[in-house]
Amino acid sequence: MPLVEERTLENPRIGVGSGSPLFGRCAPHNPFRARLGPRPRPGRDAPHRPLPSAGLGAPGAAAAARAPAMLATPAAPLLQLLLLLGPRLEAAGVAEPPLPAVVLAILARNAEHSLPHYLGALERLDYPRARLALWCATDHNVDNTTEMLQEWLAAVGDDYAAVVWRPEGEPRSYPDEEGPKHWTKERHQFLMELKQEALTFARDWGADYILFADTDNILTNSQTLRLLIKQRLPVVAPMLDSQTYYSNFWCGITPQGYYRRTADYFPTKNRQRRGCFRVPMVHSTFLVSLRAEGTEQLGFYPPHPNYTWPFDDIIIFAYACQAAGVSAHVCNEHRYGYMNVPVKSHQGLEDERVNFIHLILEALVDGPPMWASAHVSRPPKRPSKMGFDEVFVISLARRPNRRERMLSSLWEMEISGRLVDAVDGRTLNSSVMRSLGVDLLPGYQDPYSGRTLTKGEVGCFLSHYSIWEEVVARGLAQVVVFEDDVRFESNFKMRLEWLMKEVEAEKLPWDLIYLGRKQVNPEEEAAVEGLPHLVVAGYSYWTLAYVLSLAGARKLLASQPLRRMLPVDEFLPIMFDQHPNEQYKAHFWPRDLRAFSARPLLAAPTHYAGDAEWLSDTETSSPWDDDSGRLVSWSGSYKTLRDPRQDLAGSSGHSLHPHPQDEL
Numbered sequence: 001m002p003l004v005e006e007r008t009l010e011n012p013r014i015g016v017g018s019g020s021p022l023f024g025r026c027a028p029h030n031p032f033r034a035r036l037g038p039r040p041r042p043g044r045d046a047p048h049r050p051l052p053s054a055g056l057g058a059p060g061a062a063a064a065a066r067a068p069a070m071l072a073t074p075a076a077p078l079l080q081l082l083l084l085l086g087p088r089l090e091a092a093g094v095a096e097p098p099l100p101a102v103v104l105a106i107l108a109r110n111a112e113h114s115l116p117h118y119l120g121a122l123e124r125l126d127y128p129r130a131r132l133a134l135w136c137a138t139d140h141n142v143d144n145t146t147e148m149l150q151e152w153l154a155a156v157g158d159d160y161a162a163v164v165w166r167p168e169g170e171p172r173s174y175p176d177e178e179g180p181k182h183w184t185k186e187r188h189q190f191l192m193e194l195k196q197e198a199l200t201f202a203r204d205w206g207a208d209y210i211l212f213a214d215t216d217n218i219l220t221n222s223q224t225l226r227l228l229i230k231q232r233l234p235v236v237a238p239m240l241d242s243q244t245y246y247s248n249f250w251c252g253i254t255p256q257g258y259y260r261r262t263a264d265y266f267p268t269k270n271r272q273r274r275g276c277f278r279v280p281m282v283h284s285t286f287l288v289s290l291r292a293e294g295t296e297q298l299g300f301y302p303p304h305p306n307y308t309w310p311f312d313d314i315i316i317f318a319y320a321c322q323a324a325g326v327s328a329h330v331c332n333e334h335r336y337g338y339m340n341v342p343v344k345s346h347q348g349l350e351d352e353r354v355n356f357i358h359l360i361l362e363a364l365v366d367g368p369p370m371w372a373s374a375h376v377s378r379p380p381k382r383p384s385k386m387g388f389d390e391v392f393v394i395s396l397a398r399r400p401n402r403r404e405r406m407l408s409s410l411w412e413m414e415i416s417g418r419l420v421d422a423v424d425g426r427t428l429n430s431s432v433m434r435s436l437g438v439d440l441l442p443g444y445q446d447p448y449s450g451r452t453l454t455k456g457e458v459g460c461f462l463s464h465y466s467i468w469e470e471v472v473a474r475g476l477a478q479v480v481v482f483e484d485d486v487r488f489e490s491n492f493k494m495r496l497e498w499l500m501k502e503v504e505a506e507k508l509p510w511d512l513i514y515l516g517r518k519q520v521n522p523e524e525e526a527a528v529e530g531l532p533h534l535v536v537a538g539y540s541y542w543t544l545a546y547v548l549s550l551a552g553a554r555k556l557l558a559s560q561p562l563r564r565m566l567p568v569d570e571f572l573p574i575m576f577d578q579h580p581n582e583q584y585k586a587h588f589w590p591r592d593l594r595a596f597s598a599r600p601l602l603a604a605p606t607h608y609a610g611d612a613e614w615l616s617d618t619e620t621s622s623p624w625d626d627d628s629g630r631l632v633s634w635s636g637s638y639k640t641l642r643d644p645r646q647d648l649a650g651s652s653g654h655s656l657h658p659h660p661q662d663e664l
Helices: 061-066 076-091 115-123 145-159 185-204 224-230 265-269 313-324 349-366 400-412 430-436 455-474 492-505 550-558 568-575 644-649
Strands: 102-108 132-139 162-168 209-213 235-238 276-279 285-289 328-331 390-395 418-421 478-483 486-488 512-519 531-536 540-549 595-598 603-605
Touching: 102 115, 102 145, 102 185, 115 145, 132 145, 132 185, 145 162, 162 185, 185 209, 185 313, 209 224, 224 235, 224 285, 349 400, 349 486, 390 400, 390 455, 400 486, 418 455, 455 478, 455 540, 455 550, 455 568, 492 512, 492 531, 492 595, 512 603, 540 550, 540 568, 540 603, 550 568, 568 595
Parallel strands: 102 132, 102 209, 132 162, 235 328, 390 418, 390 478, 512 595
Antiparallel strands: 209 285, 235 285, 276 328, 478 540, 486 603, 512 540, 531 595
16 A cells, blocks of 8 residues: 555654554554545545455455455445344344445534544444444634544544645634634635535545534434435435524525525424425435436535535535435434534634533433543633532432433533432431421412422422531532422523622522422512613522522521421512412411522523423422322423423523524
């Protein structure tokens, strides 16, 4: 094999061989490994070697395992059998035919925030690395993207059939760009040239497919490649989820090449219809079959001679598909992964990083979670208490998944929390409650089901009560209290810090500030003068997230609520005199808790009644005076249902709640 060169930031011309400082030893039995330096002229200078067929004349399993050459695709029926029966053949000890060869195109710019999870997802793809080649380029970086990719390739590069490494250290920005997220014409053109090089490389090396995947698109489904190849479609995208209605496909396009809203988009995005659907555009992450009829005409640059649409890589590729008569499809029958919502051109890398952290949190809730590569060094986390004396996290020990998710979420946001083992209602009986001085508020009934207090609600109240006691005992000036079913809004930490600074600047006297709740009559809640992100709290449900002062904790304890207990989320509105039931309020005095709420809210429940993953240890529990151990579910309570007004009101202007144009 003739010498092929690579370029690195340290040395622009390093010959590839056994002494390559970046990749280490170049395995002598691997004649197909390539590390390319100067950009080759497509189809001429790129290294090429004739490749054997993957059909019936393919080499034996042992030879295929040792030689990671990329092989031609088998005939369609054989391919389908290969994908479906591969595991059975392996279990039976039968030699498995080689899978189609795939090039993974990695084009990274300023991707330090997402690269560890992106690369971790590529590592977890259930596909033989000997059948995968990496085409990797990075340019115009102001962060550690290049160093991260170098570190990762040094660790895993020898496992792949071929590696193309195309770093460009300078320049670090485009001459006419306003910031790193500003898309100029020159940037679009350079990206299209890179994609064209990757596509040409895949063709010249005899690959069967090429997968383009943006570096903030995280393929959490390890079967993604197998599932897409199984479709036998020329261009196919796995539908990716995001924090909003945004996804990686369009259902409509105008004659001028612009986005056109159709009736099909939202049913597809929301998986109300499932399958693989023909669409005019896929972008960000998609698989191209290099053996399908017509795909040899596809390209990114230069644009088609008749092209008059906007100068944008995704639109140019959509036009190329249309001109070649090649159909594009999006598949949504599986959950394939996530994509970050793009920031605006005037925003910066910090905004993009914050958005991506929120995407990580959403994946922790909705699953499957993202896992970072172990082969990439990440910036250290520096958790803090955000200026509070303590951040309490109430969590049931028998709900380890919730606990782990909550701790992971706080870690990602760099919040230092302290676990508080919740009082488990299932361990309570009448004698235990008597010893604690717990008694039911006379006449209490759930406002919707009419049921009495449950042991789960008693345990919940006691858990919060223990924190109030600690606040007073330790003299903590202000604390945050979380339950373990919190879904955090975007940029939660910074927004909470801003809110508390505004409150301090206005010298507002306060006892309790809701961060997440279910508002009963939001239209009746008054704004707080000088504090646009705060309202006077009205009657509310839930105690999943709130800020509490020392004075507030003292007021709550002074009311001696254990002797006349009702659910804690009913007790708090009584204490700030906003509960609609006068009979309940008459048992407590004074009712002078100064309660406010963040507006927009900074947290919500992870799930609601009716959701597949919903569970409640307060709604599914025994009545408070029932020691039989039987569990009763009151899942139909209005308290546990999603409030449609929340979806409409959302957190406009502050977070990533869906908005009408978010599919763009």
